[in-house]
Amino acid sequence: MEILILLLALFVLSLFLGVELIVKVPPTLHTPLMSGTNAVSGITLVGALLAAGSDTSPMLVNVLGFLAVTFATINVIGGYLVTNRMLSMFKRK
Amino acid sequence: MSPLIVNLVYLVAGILFILGIKGLTKPSTAVRGNLLSATGMLIAVVITLLNSEIVNFSYIIAGVLFGGAVGAFMALRIQMTSMPQMVALLNGFGGGASLTIASAEYFSVLNIDAHLFADLLEPVALGADAFGLGAVGQVTLISIGLTILIGAVTLTGSLVAFAKLQGLIKRNVGLPGGPLGNALLLIGALTALVCILINPSQAVTILALVALALLLGLFLVLPIGGADMPVVIALLNSYSGLAAALAGFILGNTVLIVAGSLVGTSGLILTKIMCVAMNRSLGNVLFGKMAAAGEVVDADEIYAGKVTSAQPDEVAMMLEVAKRVVIVPGYGMAMAQAQHAVRELADSMESRGIEVEYGIHPVAGRMPGHMNVLLAEAEVPYDKLVEMDCINPTFEDTDVVIVIGANDVTNPMAREAEGSPIYGMPILNVDKAKNVVVIKRSLSPGFAGLPNPLFAMDHTLMVYGDGKKAVVEMTTALNHS
Numbered sequence: 001m002e003i004l005i006l007l008l009a010l011f012v013l014s015l016f017l018g019v020e021l022i023v024k025v026p027p028t029l030h031t032p033l034m035s036g037t038n039a040v041s042g043i044t045l046v047g048a049l050l051a052a053g054s055d056t057s058p059m060l061v062n063v064l065g066f067l068a069v070t071f072a073t074i075n076v077i078g079g080y081l082v083t084n085r086m087l088s089m090f091k092r093k
Numbered sequence: 094m095s096p097l098i099v100n101l102v103y104l105v106a107g108i109l110f111i112l113g114i115k116g117l118t119k120p121s122t123a124v125r126g127n128l129l130s131a132t133g134m135l136i137a138v139v140i141t142l143l144n145s146e147i148v149n150f151s152y153i154i155a156g157v158l159f160g161g162a163v164g165a166f167m168a169l170r171i172q173m174t175s176m177p178q179m180v181a182l183l184n185g186f187g188g189g190a191s192l193t194i195a196s197a198e199y200f201s202v203l204n205i206d207a208h209l210f211a212d213l214l215e216p217v218a219l220g221a222d223a224f225g226l227g228a229v230g231q232v233t234l235i236s237i238g239l240t241i242l243i244g245a246v247t248l249t250g251s252l253v254a255f256a257k258l259q260g261l262i263k264r265n266v267g268l269p270g271g272p273l274g275n276a277l278l279l280i281g282a283l284t285a286l287v288c289i290l291i292n293p294s295q296a297v298t299i300l301a302l303v304a305l306a307l308l309l310g311l312f313l314v315l316p317i318g319g320a321d322m323p324v325v326i327a328l329l330n331s332y333s334g335l336a337a338a339l340a341g342f343i344l345g346n347t348v349l350i351v352a353g354s355l356v357g358t359s360g361l362i363l364t365k366i367m368c369v370a371m372n373r374s375l376g377n378v379l380f381g382k383m384a385a386a387g388e389v390v391d392a393d394e395i396y397a398g399k400v401t402s403a404q405p406d407e408v409a410m411m412l413e414v415a416k417r418v419v420i421v422p423g424y425g426m427a428m429a430q431a432q433h434a435v436r437e438l439a440d441s442m443e444s445r446g447i448e449v450e451y452g453i454h455p456v457a458g459r460m461p462g463h464m465n466v467l468l469a470e471a472e473v474p475y476d477k478l479v480e481m482d483c484i485n486p487t488f489e490d491t492d493v494v495i496v497i498g499a500n501d502v503t504n505p506m507a508r509e510a511e512g513s514p515i516y517g518m519p520i521l522n523v524d525k526a527k528n529v530v531v532i533k534r535s536l537s538p539g540f541a542g543l544p545n546p547l548f549a550m551d552h553t554l555m556v557y558g559d560g561k562k563a564v565v566e567m568t569t570a571l572n573h574s
Contacts, residue, residue: 025118047344072190
């Protein structure tokens with residue numbers, strides 16, 4: 001139970017931190033912000049790896065894990081690469 | 094690897110994500126921020142792979158190779174004008190990842206060795222604490238249910254958004270009964286969630302939840318289109334983060350919670366900015382029809398005999414004597430791929446000593462920041478891109494405003510016509526400038542379905558035709574004069 005409270009505290013504090021951080025992002029960078037945070041949400045890859053790599057689970061779990069790894073990797077690789085591509089255009093000047 | 098070290102590394106990853114987003118607050122530090130964030134991702138993944146529970150690498154390698162190839166291909170090949178589609182797809186995959194993780198977590202507890210679909214429908218004997226002791230078990234089940242719900246809505250909603258932006262779905266149709274149909278789907282999904290809480294051993298309720306949530310995402314976005322897309326994209330962005338944070342509660346994983354909630358707030362804030370810029374509530378965008386309200390305005394009455402059209406070379410003559418010009422781009426510029434032509438026109442004007450700036454409305458285009466990315470691609474310096482609130486006071490000192498492919502965001506009715514559906518929406522006050530040039534294919538209305546009195550004003554010139562062609566002709570005429 002204590003661990004749940006800790007996780008909840010972490011969640012709520014992160015929400016507040018998120019507000020403080022995001023309101024400072026200028027409109028010019030809103031598209032890279034979306035693709036960049038998209039890449040961050042690919043952190044689900046961490047959970048996907050655990051589901052896909054377990055040997056004790058039935059095959060269904062591994063297959064769902066494989067799908068999750070695929071989805072999350074598209075997010076991570078695609079998200080960071082496309083954000084980098086966009087941001088390099090802004091940097092040129 | 095001890096859980097202590099794993100969690101410490103997750104903490105470092107979380108810090109890197111935060112520093113990464115902080116980097117995005119300035120264009121000069123943004124690239125480095127993105128790299129910091131990517132580094133955080135890399136170490137979080139590597140430390141997870143060292144976990145002793147991971148023994149079977151075949152599914153992982155297959156997924157990473159396949160997903161990595163698809164992601165890299167998309168990221169490197171996509172055109173900047175198609176960026177809204179790309180973001181929509183990424184949102185969808187994020188939702189899909191959370192959906193599949195939550196389902197995997199559920200079925201790993203159920204431990205059904207399913208070979209046929211029918212095997213899934215058999216009830217399983219479960220201990221009372223299968224998902225955790227007491228409240229922990231309940232929270233885990235609620236998290237699984239909510240992750241599936243939000244993840245599935247994000248997945249299908251984003252795919253529909255993608256199809257609409259790509260022009261694959263052109264009609265905006267919803268369920269009969271509109272919001273009521275969606276409400277029924279949501280109630281159905283929540284009922285399934287409660288059933289899972291009461292009796293987690295019935296896999297059929299999870300399958301029902303998945304199906305209802307997938308349908309809800311579909312019908313939530315199907316009726317929405319056009320200029321409302323920025324809100325939808327931002328909202329789905331938020332959902333994909335929320336789903337990730339909830340997945341963190343299932344797995345008790347701190348880095349998922351931190352990263353997911355950062356993404357969730359980011360999307361929510363963008364959603365709010367978009368709604369404010371359209372003077373509409375979120376509910377109105379999701380369930381309402383914009384043009385349904387207000388009195389019908391007769392376009393002929395506004396336009397008849399009052400619209401002046403001009404050729405590009407006439408505009409060039411006007412630009413020659415101007416001191417300050419503001420360019421107002423809209424979705425039409427993206428459609429015409431005119432961003433490079435616009436930059437060349439601006440270069441030509443600047444070489445004559447004319448001051449050129451760009452006025453950017455927050456909802457111009459199909460996603461937050463759409464115009465900025467396009468103009469950055471055309472190598473327009475970002476300090477030339479001026480936000481609505483900053484550019485509006487300067488219009489009175491502006492000799493010529495060139496509106497290219499924008500309509501509703503310049504409509505003075507939003508300021509003056511009480512009872513108009515767009516009344517109260519903040520607009521770019523381009524009509525205050527000494528001269529206005531509107532490049533447009535025809536007098537057809539914008540997304541709001543309203544005529545634009547700006548086009549009929551005495552100091553407004555309409556240049557009909559393709560945006561790119563018209564701008565190129567202006568540049569040529571200006572260079573030869």
